Amino acid sequence: MAHPKRKQSHSRTRKRRTHDKISVPQLVVCSECKRLRPSHMVCPFCGYYKGREIVTIKIKKKKKKQ
Ligand SMILES: [Zn+2]
Numbered sequence: 556m557a558h559p560k561r562k563q564s565h566s567r568t569r570k571r572r573t574h575d576k577i578s579v580p581q582l583v584v585c586s587e588c589k590r591l592r593p594s595h596m597v598c599p600f601c602g603y604y605k606g607r608e609i610v611t612i613k614i615k616k617k618k619k620k621q
Pocket of ligand 1: 586587588589600
């Protein structure tokens, strides 16, 4: 099998991995509920997009056990 002739340096590994980073999600304020939602996506809180209701959000009411 093919085998690398030399060990790859830490520097070279780090240089390659400079591109392996997570970007911060692009958040905008929802025009309906005024909460932060990802842009170009239906609001996960109210289900609105471009002023229209796209998805009906089920309201979950969980009571804490005491
Ligand atoms: Zn919303």
